[in-house]
Amino acid sequence: MYSNNYKILQIIISLLIVFMISTLAACAGGATPTEQAPPPEAAEEQAEPAQEEEVQAPSTEGAELSLLLISHPFVDSLEPLIPEFEKETGIKVNLEVLAEQPGFEKILSDLSSGTGTYDLFMTDPLHNWQYASGGWLEPLDGYLDDPNLTDAVAYDVDDFFPGIWGAGKWNLEPMTGIGEGQLWAVPINYETYLLAYRPSILASQGVEIPKTYDDVLDAAIKLTYVDEDGQEVYGVITRFDKYWDLPYLTFGTMLQSYGVEMIDEEGNLGICTPESIAATELFIDIISQGSPEGAGAFTWYEALQGFASGQYAMSLDEADLFAPVYENPEESQVSDDVGYALTPLGPDGGRLAGAWIWQMSMNSASENKEAAWQFLQWLTSKDTLVKTHLGGNMNPVRLSSWEDPDVSAMVEAWGETPGQYREVVSEMAKVAGIRFPPHPELTRWLDRWAEAIQQSYFDGGNVEENLCAAQADIEKMMGE
């Protein structure tokens, strides 16, 4: 009897192994992300019949949307407006808000699983180059062009700043084609980089507003001192962690002003060029001499809170985004003592700046696409965006928002002198841009670059060696 049982056991185990192997083979052969989520073209084809066959927009009342948002002043400005949308449309909106890094990790995990947990999520061009490559984003052109779904006159695409709107488009060809192809996202704000400063501290120490990065170093040294109350004041604060945003945004603004291009037109990497080495050495000097010891791990959250706490004389960061916090006496110690200036010039007198555009995208696995589009349309409409800007979501992405009397009156008061903020932001907008190749693995390459910069800071030298090692690694990654 026992031997019979063993035979049965053997048969069951054999069947189990066959089942597992066959499932594995199926997994290896075809369970790919593109099969789980339809490719963009297919998604577009799926969306098209809706445009042609539907005469009336499908009812979305009673639908429930799930949004994954990144903790940001935009979210604070949006939350009070949600009930208004829910009342108007009968669509229920659930928000989940996470810090930036865990948020991006969760988005990737959800999108790649194809479960469609989130209908809409906060994103940016850099991440969308990966998401669009995976077929996880719903192309929005079909919704935008469908008169049953979009009132083109009221929505007024031409009112968006063309460069900012275009950043939501990509033709899926790696290393080229930003602004071409399908629309993967709509913008909700944009950030560029400013120098924020404390006029009273600069005046008390006899320091002029820095014009170049060498001036920043001199000022940072002079502005690091202990005040009469025994409090330590530091010269400068900026984000500085091992993260892709370091060479892409804040320090990226300095690198670009030094003429550094990650990849030039011939395809050569510019990470360990003399300009890049010079900029990195000076940047590390600025941080080492003008920031506290913990500066090696500052994210933008810490940079924002640090300057608002009044402990720093200058901030090299997206002060345009932070301005609503700096200027709010309930959240800031410096609300009556903050000024804004253009980012410093590079050694040849050039000034360029990075740009960050927060966008909203739709999950291609969403089961509530019409309702999701309705929300996107409402969110990025002229009226709603103005309300978010008045609630602290900066900077506007529509011309009409910038010119809105209430928004104008709000920003007019910001800065050391009336109109200073608006003038500086308008000037910076002329030189801000995305000067990186669109590629699904760009964040990985930039992470490696950021590591080399941080390594140089912690090692106290070897900038050239570190940057050249990073360049070699990135070249290898690009070849994989």
Place this chain on the structure above:
Amino acid sequence: MTELRLRHSFQHNFPYKPILMISNSKHSARSLTARLSDDKFQYYLMFLPALILLVGIMYPFITGVYISFTNEKLYLPTVEFIGFGNYVNLISDRVFQQSVVTVIKYTLLVLVIQIPLGFAVAILLDETSPLQKFFRSSVVLPLLIPPIIAGLMWKTMMQPEAGVINWALQSIGLPAFSWLSNPKTALFSIVIIDTWVFMPFAALILLAGLQSVSHEIIEASKIDGASTWQILRFVKLPWMTPYILLVMVFRVADSLKTFELIYPTTRGGPLNATRVMHVLGYEEAFRWANMGRAMAIIFMLWLISYIVSNRLVKTWEKSSEETKGEF
């Protein structure tokens, strides 16, 4: 010896011994007894949980191992089998090598700090005192806090500028410390947090060991004139070896796959100072979408953990038998 006896009977008689015990029960209902006496029915009943476990554990495991032999990237439409490609690349990868060294360093630090400290706490808790009940219940409080929350709590306290720990140090005239912000001190700072959370676990196991020492032997030692120190050194400590090994079995496995304290505090940084294998594997998967490499890292972590734990369990079993033989 209870656990050893059970293990032996399990090995020699599985699956029939437990079944015979059930069917011999006098209190079973007639029909149920009849059914349970049916060897085949019992056999399949016992087999079912094993089957579920086999599928539930082995299927994802084997799938993961298979993925480690592919170039799977989450956003790519095609997946190719590349054999040991990921493993070969990783072995020569500087960051991976560093992550292996870091996790070994972390594990050793955990053991070197937590076992003596846990032993000291266990000795204190073993002493009779009116406040003993309070101490015994309060010492385990950190174990009740989720590690992620503990990590966030300590991150706030360890802030170099605004943290309460540096404030306390400075208020007694000591210099501020960089804690989690400096690559030189970050790993050690996380070991401190780990110790705060998990040292009570070591203390509890070791306390159980101390309390299982036979009172007759201790009494006999006292009559022979042994001092407290001599009783600890020559009576209690040899008896404690299997308990120390048991703490090692748990803490080594936990420390090798540590993640929950690093993720909320440093996320592997600054630089790569706390980027242990588990964190690196997570980043490969959910930051860079590279599942093939991620699974290769996780599989190698499992292999290291399995080999070390297996060795420790065998040593513990041997030590348990030897210790019981001595007394």
